[in-house]
Each structure stands twice: as C-alpha cells, then as structure tokens.
Amino acid sequence: MGGITVVGVGPGDASFLTPAAGEAVAAAQVLVGAPRHLEALAGSGQETFPLAGDLAGAAEFIRGRVAAGRAVAVLATGDPGLFGILAFLRRRFSATELLVIPGVSAVQLAFARLALPWQDAVVVSAHGRHHRAAIAAVLRGAKAAVFTDPPPAPAELARELLAAGAPPMEVYLLGDLSYPAEGVYRYTLRELADGPVCPHRQVILVFPGAPEGVTPAWPYRTGGIPDGLFLRGPTPMTKEETRALVLAKLRLADGQVIWDIGAGTGSVSVEAALAVPLGQVWAVERATEGMRLIEANRRKFGAANLHPVAGAAPEALRGLPPPDRVFVGGSGGALEEILRYTARTLRPGGRLVVSTVTLETQGRALALLGELFGRVEAVQTAVAVSREAGASHLWQARNPVCLLTVEKGR
Secondary structure, X not given: OOEEEEEXXXXXXXXXXXXXXXXXXXXXXXXXXXXXXXXXXXXXXXXXXXXXXOHHHHHXXXXXHHHOOOEEEEEEOEOOOOOOOHHHXXXXXXXXXXXXXXXXXXXHHHHHHOOOOOOOOEEEEEOOOOOHHHHHHHHOOOOEEEEEOOOOHHHHHHHHHHHOOOXXXXXXXXXXXXXXXXXXXXXXXXXXXOOOOOOOXXXXXXXXXXXXXXXXXXXXOOOOOOHHHOOOOXXXXXXXXXXXXXXXXXXXXXXXXXXXXXXXXXXXXXXXXXXXXXXXXXXEEOOHHHXXXXXXXXXXXXXXXXXXXXXXXXHHHOOOOOOOEEEEOOOOOOHHHHHHHHHHXXXXXXXXXXXXXXXXXXXXXXXXXXXXXXXXXXXXXXXXXXXXXXXXXXXXXXXXXXXXXXXXXX
C-alpha cells in the first residue's frame, strides 16, 4: 500500500540521520528531495524526483505515485516542520496521508555548537522574505536564531538592525553546518554589517540576547508607554491614557498597514509598531520638529517597521500602501480632505479612529464620518491624574478627548 512519509534528514551530513529516518528512506520505493539528498541517500531500484522549485509538479507526482500504490518518502533538510516542506504538503494532503519523521534541525545544531540552551529562543526565517520579523525579535532583546539567505544577506540584516537603533551586541554566524566546510564565527553587529568574507551558502545567525544590563526602552508586551519616556518638544503628543484607548479602538494585528496622520512626536506610531512587529506603520507629519522627534523616538524604541513621512495630508498620503488601520490625530485644517481620501483608500474591513478636542472639530468629523461610513462609534475620555500639593495629592483634570471610530464595510 502506498503512502507519504516526510523524512527529516538532518542538517546535511549523514551522521545526523536518525535510525528511524534511515529506515524510512530505505523502505521507500520513491524518493522526492533536493538533488544533494537524492545523491547521498537513494538506493538501487528507488525511483527519484528532484525538487528544483516546481513544488506543484512535485505534489502531482507524489499523488500519482501514491495512487499507484507506491511508498513515497519526501526528504526534508533539517526538520520538516521548521520552515520546511511540511507546510506546503499540508496544503496539498491531509494529515492522515502524511507520516512525519522529525530530524535534527540547523537551529538545534547551531545552539549545540555554541553550547547554548535554546528553550527560550525565538526562531525566525528571513530566507527569501523580508527581515522585519527578525529585526523585531532582536530589537526586543530576544535570544534568536535567524535563517538567512547566503551572503550578503547577513550583512544587510545587520545594517538594518543598526539603522533601527540596535544597541551594541554580539552575533554568531554559522555556515554549512555538519558539512566539511562548516564555519562558526563571532562578530559584533558592526563587524557583521561591514560584510566579512563568508564562503558559506547555508547560513544561520544566532543572537544570544540582550547583553547583561541592556534592556529595550520599553521591554513590556502591553502598551501605555509613559509620556515621559518619549523624546518631546513643543509638538503635540497623544497622552498615554488616550493612546491606550486609541490602540484598542484600532484593533491591531500583524501584517496590517497603519497610517498615523498628524503623528506629532510619533507616540501612537511607536506603540502601534511595537504592537505589530510584522505590520507597517506610516507616520505622516508636516512639522519639521515633529519629523525629528518621530525619527528619534523610532530609534529609541527600536521600531524598525515605523516609516516617517514628511508632508501635509492628504497630499503626503499619495503613494503609500492602502491602509488597514488609520488614526487621525491632527489634520492641519484639512479634515474633510483627509477623511474623504481615507474613505476611498481604506481597505474593506479597515478601521479609522479620529481624535478630536474642540467641539467644532468633533461636530465636523461626526457629520463627515456619518456621511462616508454610516455608523459612527463615539467615546469621550475624561482623565484626571494626581499631582502633589504640599504633603497631599490632588486630582488634575486633563482636557476631554473624543474618539470617533468607524469601520469600512466589507
């Protein structure tokens, strides 16, 4: 009877092939895998199919061989379930059609070579994809293993980390693990950014975590960064209690595109960027001093996915990717133009939150949002904070802020 066995063959060298994996390879009538694995493991009489990019064709080949009653083994580098072919196979075959035999992954071997425990590590792939997940993990001080493309990709990642405000740190580059040409190198982030000579084609980077005594500017998962932690000037800033409510009303999720219009010091942009490290935040601000503060706060908090945009909305919005979420904290007198432009560009299901302080702005915004979106949700904050008065403390009220929220129909 035919079947599909997904076999983790380890990082490369045959000595890392487990006995269970070896038995599965020997028992298969058909082997599917990278040419180097087929060359090393295929036996006499076994049919082979090299994986060379045409995964759809491979899936059809496998299905045909299984239907003919032949036992198929799909050979996967490292462990099939760790950024491996298993994710693709599960989209084409049910779990009951697949028998998975785990293998020694490059991550396991990398941490073993460094004698580092890794139960607390974040594992990220930057192989053939954007670096933002890797950058987010490293900037928050996590111990991280990052699969990268061959050089110059490691140097490019290091330069992006430095540009995002990463502190001095060490990083290990491990290349061609388990092969005769294996290399293990230790660099500072700056040394790696300068692009050292690296002959390896299979590369993994290990970041041991933030150095002792070095912590991110905001090391917590929750929002509500205290106002005093932001670099500030005369530019207006959304206060921390209101900011927390704004972020709740936006309903953020990774992968979203977020616009912060009238970003001021960038406080909402920073919090949004930290909340969704795999999203993209565009902070639009027309004031030169505001742009300086947004950039300074972006670097301070390591918000690598925050992109400052200089200019007045709505003109400065043209060319930005369509948003999933929009916060309007300031309009510079162009409220109607901004809301009409946003209504056209906001993606279906997207949410828009408008902050208003004056009764006049609140009235105009409420009417416009009702016209453009229909139902409008309104909430007013009335925050008071304590202040010292001699030996006692008194409440000091802040100006009420009204938040208007709409959602674009799907």
